[in-house]
Amino acid sequence: MKRADCQALDRADPLGPMRQRFVLPEGMIYLDGNSLGILPRHVGARIAEVIGKEWGQDLITSWNVHGWFDLPRKVGDRIAKLIGAPPGSVIAGDTISVNLFKLLGAAVKLRPGRKVILSDSGNFPSDLYVAQGLRDLLNVGHELRVVEPDEVLDAIDERVAVVMLTEVDYRTARLHDMKAVTEVAHKAGALTIWDLAHSAGAMPVDLAAADADLALGCTYKYLNGGPGAPGFLYVRPDLQEKIVPPLAGWWGHAAPFAFDLDYRPAPGIVRNQCGTQPILSLAALDAALDPWDGIDMQAVRKKSLALCRLFADLAVERCGRHGVKLMGPGDWRERGSHVSLGCPEGYAVMQALIASKVVGDFRAPDVIRFGFTPLYTSFTDVWDAVDRLADILDQHLWDRPEFLDRKAVT
Amino acid sequence: MKRADCQALDRADPLGPMRQRFVLPEGMIYLDGNSLGILPRHVGARIAEVIGKEWGQDLITSWNVHGWFDLPRKVGDRIAKLIGAPPGSVIAGDTISVNLFKLLGAAVKLRPGRKVILSDSGNFPSDLYVAQGLRDLLNVGHELRVVEPDEVLDAIDERVAVVMLTEVDYRTARLHDMKAVTEVAHKAGALTIWDLAHSAGAMPVDLAAADADLALGCTYKYLNGGPGAPGFLYVRPDLQEKIVPPLAGWWGHAAPFAFDLDYRPAPGIVRNQCGTQPILSLAALDAALDPWDGIDMQAVRKKSLALCRLFADLAVERCGRHGVKLMGPGDWRERGSHVSLGCPEGYAVMQALIASKVVGDFRAPDVIRFGFTPLYTSFTDVWDAVDRLADILDQHLWDRPEFLDRKAVT
Numbered sequence: 001m002k003r004a005d006c007q008a009l010d011r012a013d014p015l016g017p018m019r020q021r022f023v024l025p026e027g028m029i030y031l032d033g034n035s036l037g038i039l040p041r042h043v044g045a046r047i048a049e050v051i052g053k054e055w056g057q058d059l060i061t062s063w064n065v066h067g068w069f070d071l072p073r074k075v076g077d078r079i080a081k082l083i084g085a086p087p088g089s090v091i092a093g094d095t096i097s098v099n100l101f102k103l104l105g106a107a108v109k110l111r112p113g114r115k116v117i118l119s120d121s122g123n124f125p126s127d128l129y130v131a132q133g134l135r136d137l138l139n140v141g142h143e144l145r146v147v148e149p150d151e152v153l154d155a156i157d158e159r160v161a162v163v164m165l166t167e168v169d170y171r172t173a174r175l176h177d178m179k180a181v182t183e184v185a186h187k188a189g190a191l192t193i194w195d196l197a198h199s200a201g202a203m204p205v206d207l208a209a210a211d212a213d214l215a216l217g218c219t220y221k222y223l224n225g226g227p228g229a230p231g232f233l234y235v236r237p238d239l240q241e242k243i244v245p246p247l248a249g250w251w252g253h254a255a256p257f258a259f260d261l262d263y264r265p266a267p268g269i270v271r272n273q274c275g276t277q278p279i280l281s282l283a284a285l286d287a288a289l290d291p292w293d294g295i296d297m298q299a300v301r302k303k304s305l306a307l308c309r310l311f312a313d314l315a316v317e318r319c320g321r322h323g324v325k326l327m328g329p330g331d332w333r334e335r336g337s338h339v340s341l342g343c344p345e346g347y348a349v350m351q352a353l354i355a356s357k358v359v360g361d362f363r364a365p366d367v368i369r370f371g372f373t374p375l376y377t378s379f380t381d382v383w384d385a386v387d388r389l390a391d392i393l394d395q396h397l398w399d400r401p402e403f404l405d406r407k408a409v410t
Numbered sequence: 411m412k413r414a415d416c417q418a419l420d421r422a423d424p425l426g427p428m429r430q431r432f433v434l435p436e437g438m439i440y441l442d443g444n445s446l447g448i449l450p451r452h453v454g455a456r457i458a459e460v461i462g463k464e465w466g467q468d469l470i471t472s473w474n475v476h477g478w479f480d481l482p483r484k485v486g487d488r489i490a491k492l493i494g495a496p497p498g499s500v501i502a503g504d505t506i507s508v509n510l511f512k513l514l515g516a517a518v519k520l521r522p523g524r525k526v527i528l529s530d531s532g533n534f535p536s537d538l539y540v541a542q543g544l545r546d547l548l549n550v551g552h553e554l555r556v557v558e559p560d561e562v563l564d565a566i567d568e569r570v571a572v573v574m575l576t577e578v579d580y581r582t583a584r585l586h587d588m589k590a591v592t593e594v595a596h597k598a599g600a601l602t603i604w605d606l607a608h609s610a611g612a613m614p615v616d617l618a619a620a621d622a623d624l625a626l627g628c629t630y631k632y633l634n635g636g637p638g639a640p641g642f643l644y645v646r647p648d649l650q651e652k653i654v655p656p657l658a659g660w661w662g663h664a665a666p667f668a669f670d671l672d673y674r675p676a677p678g679i680v681r682n683q684c685g686t687q688p689i690l691s692l693a694a695l696d697a698a699l700d701p702w703d704g705i706d707m708q709a710v711r712k713k714s715l716a717l718c719r720l721f722a723d724l725a726v727e728r729c730g731r732h733g734v735k736l737m738g739p740g741d742w743r744e745r746g747s748h749v750s751l752g753c754p755e756g757y758a759v760m761q762a763l764i765a766s767k768v769v770g771d772f773r774a775p776d777v778i779r780f781g782f783t784p785l786y787t788s789f790t791d792v793w794d795a796v797d798r799l800a801d802i803l804d805q806h807l808w809d810r811p812e813f814l815d816r817k818a819v820t
Contacts (some may be wrong), residue, residue: 021467039466047461048454056433056449056636060442068637095685097659098508105547121671126660129673131656137515146671227465227478227689248543249507250536261531261556263539275505278691279637358469387656
């Protein structure tokens with residue numbers, strides 16, 4: 001494999017033209033779209049319009065005239081198409097952690113006799129914190145049982161109220177089999193909550209086919225919704241009327257503008273809303289979803305795995321002698337769209353890489369992580385990124401005080 | 411009083427020059443800043459920079475380089491100055507309803523032997539819904555006791571865990587005496603939660619002087635943060651370490667990037683954060699606070715009451731014969747910065763007013779509501795608004811099918 005081969009792959013890539021719809025900073029190879037997605041080219045103009053015309057000129061009428069009030073549902077329906085969910089089953093808004101609280105709080109009430117919330121050590125820690133917060137708030141003997149990822153199936157029994165998992169492990173990219181886990185959970189009478197943070201926009205997700213009960217996700221990674229863009233949540237249609245929202249608020253009321261003193265949940269997915277949503281961020285997300293119209297998620301998956309494999313193969317080939325190792329499953333069907341490498345002095349190596357304009361991120365203790373986003377990452381990007389990583393390791397370029405000085409990185 | 415007198419008041423108004431910092435739509439008299447504040451002139455340029463440069467070019471590094479991660483604290487400290495709160499006691503983020511859930515959930519745990527959450531019928535309904543949702547989630551016998559506003563003091567007793575009130579009634583503008591209520595609550599051993607939705611930026615608030623325990627508010631009204639701009643919450647410094655956050659999430663963790671599996675709350679106000687915040691909306695709010703630098707809240711109050719009284723006096727004088735009446739307290743010291751008028755056929759009248767470019771809003775069953783925002787509302791605006799209201803009533807201009815056709819309005 002040579003660089004010219006990667007260029008040939010790019011020329012033959014059916015998703016290649018999508019790259020034009022994103023702002024790729026000059027000279028930068030950005031492999032951190034699994035943390036913050038690249039800016040879609042037209043979002044700036046859309047938000048200028050929302051600020052200048054909708055807020056600035058039309059003001060309060062925009063809630064109706066420009067559809068602000070319906071944005072969470074509209075955006076939810078757009079996301080639904082990417083995750084195998086029917087219209088009216090997804091709503092955008094709030095943060096991913098708050099959405100998890102809503103769903104988990106509702107779910108444990110649907111299984112009142114059961115006290116175990118089952119999760120795994122590969123879940124994103126904030127999901128575990130949410131469960132701990134709920135457990136302590138309720139204080140009626142719930143247990144958050146955290147097992148290893150490969151122990152989940154065996155740990156599902158009649159005591160489990162909810163199986164709460166992130167489909168793709170944020171570190172190792174390990175992929176849970178959503179359909180298989182859900183089936184086992186249902187046989188045991190448990191509900192499932194799937195966190196799609198590293199799935200939505202990264203690969204095909206089919207919530208309906210998997211018969212998933214509840215799901216949630218974030219939009220600032222593969223969906224490119226912008227920094228801290230609102231999250232989303234999914235409730236399977238037959239469960240929607242059974243949900244008693246723990247976060248009851250006026251946006252989820254059956255008649256929000258009647259200003260009744262008593263809460264009465266709206267029918268359908270809307271009851272999962274609570275307070276007024278941040279419209280600028282939601283409108284940016286709405287615009288950011290435009291490039292996804294008509295995208296074949298199978299094509300995304302095919303390119304995603306090709307990028308990941310190319311990166312991993314090249315990295316191990318060229319950097320293996322420095323101790324660089326592929327983390328996570330060796331079977332690519334069991335992986336998401338990022339590649340984590342175990343790398344001695346990983347923190348400093350990532351700082352050196354970023355300084356040379358290859359952007360990935362670092363996860364303690366020694367993991368360097370790279371996300372591959374098929375809409376804007378090219379095969380040549382992959383080649384060039386490994387080339388710089390190899391240079392940094394071969395020439396020991398990471399060993400400088402400014403790269404070794406640790407501070408919080410996201 | 412004539413129009414020329416109002417023009418003279420405007421020329422003498424020390425806050426008059428502030429109007430230049432806002433985008434006032436041509437020909438519109440906007441008296442709905444208590445629902446959605448006007449666009450501050452420089453916000454568009456700031457957000458264009460956040461999108462184009464920070465997100466578009468600097469991407470993930472912006473969490474540190476451009477201070478995204480610290481925005482909730484920075485914005486919180488800016489709001490703190492306007493509500494009599496010390497630095498480090500306010501944090502921005504999430505929605506007002508979610509923030510109320512956090513504080514109420516924590517507060518009831520601080521008073522475990524008590525089962526009454528006391529509120530009043532003048533509270534914004536969403537606040538009551540949040541309390542109902544929490545009550546039903548906990549399901550350990552809490553009671554939400556809703557009394558009339560003037561019965562609150564008498565209803566505080568040893569069974570009350572939390573007194574939860576909105577300082578300024580969203581309909582009548584009735585103002586609770588925060589200091590007096592808090593004193594009675596403390597004598598009875600109860601905590602107080604103050605919703606400042608119609609106070610922050612509308613009038614002087616002094617949380618510290620009132621010894622308020624907990625507070626929250628919104629920023630899209632008098633603070634002009636934009637549609638659905640993030641909320642904020644306040645915790646009195648001596649209570650901060652006692653708060654066990656019901657919405658535990660990674661942004662409130664003591665070491666968010668250590669990715670520990672166990673939740674450990676951060677010291678101080680930060681533990682009240684949960685998930686990643688919407689940066690575009692937060693940055694707009696941050697910019698929107700610029701005009702408040704150096705503003706004397708006593709001057710705001712003085713002008714606010716002058717505008718309100720002028721409006722009410724003119725409206726009753728010119729429209730009283732059509733049944734228009736001032737709602738809420740007759741003593742202006744007991745009122746906030748909006749004026750609600752009882753007005754027969756209020757819905758249609760407000761639609762006709764909006765069509766004639768005087769923008770207020772409507773609240774069922776027959777209330778027309780007008781907000782007075784001293785930074786950009788002039789005395790001449792008040793004169794002209796009443797003039798059009800009088801025309802509409804005198805000439806029966808509201809009696810048209812398009813004005814009578816009700817649909818949801820915010």
